[in-house]
Amino acid sequence: MYFTLRWMLFCLLWGGMALLSLSNRDPWSFSTTTWLPGGLLLAVLMMSRLSLWPVWLVTTLLLHTLCGLYSGRPLILAALFALFDAFTLPLCALALRYITRCERSGGVREPLLALTSLIAIVFGSGLLLMLCLKVLGDDISLFHLVSWSLALLTSILAFWPLTDALNREGKALVAGGRRNILATVGMLMLLLMLFLPSWRHLSPMLYGFNPIWLIFTGVLLLALVLEPRVLGAVLLLQYLLVIGTTLYERGLFVGGDERPLSAIWNAQWYLLFCSWLGFTTNRFARHTRRLKNQLQQRARIDNALAPAAATALFRLYLTDRRLIWQTPPDAFFGDEYSVTTLSLLEARSVSPFDADLELWIAGGREEPFRTRIALLLDGAIVRCRMVLLGGDSRDEILGGLAVEVAHPRGGE
Missing domain, CATH: 3.30.450.20 (PAS domain)
Structure with a gap:
């Protein structure tokens, strides 16, 4: 019963995210400029047993195909894009699981290896999809490859920090300590700036000031002190807010003279680097504190022995x-x-x-x-x-x- 409820909730969330993403396409093809449900599937795979993976993959294959047909894609293209997701995301999940298992030290080498692996898998799969579409006679260019890969990679990196923290530290999202609460409130106040119409329309006294860099700096500074689960939730919330406001042509990434495609690409490049650097900074800070704690523990062990x-x-x-x-x-x-x-x-x-x-x-x-x-x-x-x-x-x-x-x- 519990698994059935989880499955139904996953179908609703995945289907809603897919329809929202498919409603915003690039001007050249049937592909989307952003792909919200990609990270959701990765998170579910990372937190599930391998024996349950076929259930999630078959479910997303069917949902992806149906959503593609509903949005106007031909059947063969809808099925091909669904297979692209079902092939790429399990490879990403397996790579992240393997890297996490091998890198028990918790240092910064794990995020570096993870990012390299994700880029190789996502862009490699994108090239394979591009070749398949060329065989079918579609007019495909490198812009399509960048659009697909950037959308999927951004979604993966937005969901991964929270998923990794839940796998390592448990699924209770209650953050302890006044420091975590104050830091989270401060970050949420910074995220409210995402709803500003555009930094170009601020007071003339603030020419040259870009609130995006203020938010980016805030994420990196708070990554030094926030608990990983809280930071993961903040990064995921930022991803949803940035993508949502940009898709509806609102927020800091939408300018008066910019095309919608340029705005969503700018937003996704920002999210990609912000999510990865925030996660890496948090991991480095925790690793440093852990090494200091280990030195103290070793001194206690030596004294006790x-x-x-x-x-x-x-x-x-x-x-x-x-x-x-x-x-x-x-x-x-x-x-x-x-x-x-x-x-x-x-x-x-x-x-x-x-x-x-x-x-x-x-x-x-x-x-x-x-x-x-x-x-x-x-x-x-x-x-x-x-x-x-x-x-x-x-x-x-x-x-x-x-x-x-x-x-x-x-x-x-």
Whole structure:
């Protein structure tokens, strides 16, 4: 029942966005100058299991074809554009999933790789669509390629920050803290400037001033402090407001002497760079704060483990109980680096510790977890202390092992 309601809501939103987009075409062809539902499908794919992807793709194929027919496209063109969407967006979702899984550090390399991958996929698929249309005898130019690709890429980058934040940090959109609330209110006040008729019609004292740059600067500055979910919601709201006002020939991007196509292109180029730079700035700021927090945690771990004959630090990922060693653990396991999960570490221990650790994880992890374990190494028992810190992350724990005393097995 819940999935059926989600499916019906998706159909209504996707169909409404598609009809709005198809009502505004470029003057050369049956293609649109903007494509609002592209990012919606990407978000649904990113937040769904792979087993559900055929449902969403078949649904959008049918909806896209029907909306195209309703807007006056011939059947073959409506089906071809629908296939273009159904081919491109799953590739984008798979690329983003793979990059997110590989780039666990959360630095700025992930947004750079993501943007490069999205540009390659979208423009590559656009070239393929262009060749198909030429085979069908349509008069196609590079302007069409730029129009399709820019519209789809802008929509993807508008929805991606919020989708990524929800996948990483949960689906509760409640932002905590006075700083987030004040920053969000300030950003919403800046977004109200999008409804100004045009910056060219402001007071003569403000000649040379463009409110667009003020909004752009505000997004980048607030990206330094906003929670990712809040920033993603703000970027998505900005996308909808900018596209909506420009399509109805209102707002800052519409000038008296500009054609509607030029206005929507200007708006989409602004949205593309603003969404990506805002997301990257937010990721960089959080990565910097995370590194600072890790240094503080490492100092706490070192203090908790001292004095010790040898130490080894590791990072535990709670989703798959995987261990990533921050320093070589050869003092505990010799030359073997096969202890890559919590289960393998417990298997090397004389007495189990997993039950106590699970209770600590379930209890909120407010205080450090401390225990003594005995590890088997080359016929000897290495007695160790293990300390883990909770930290702010839901999925990661920093921990360490310290050697106390090693006794031969026969001496016990």
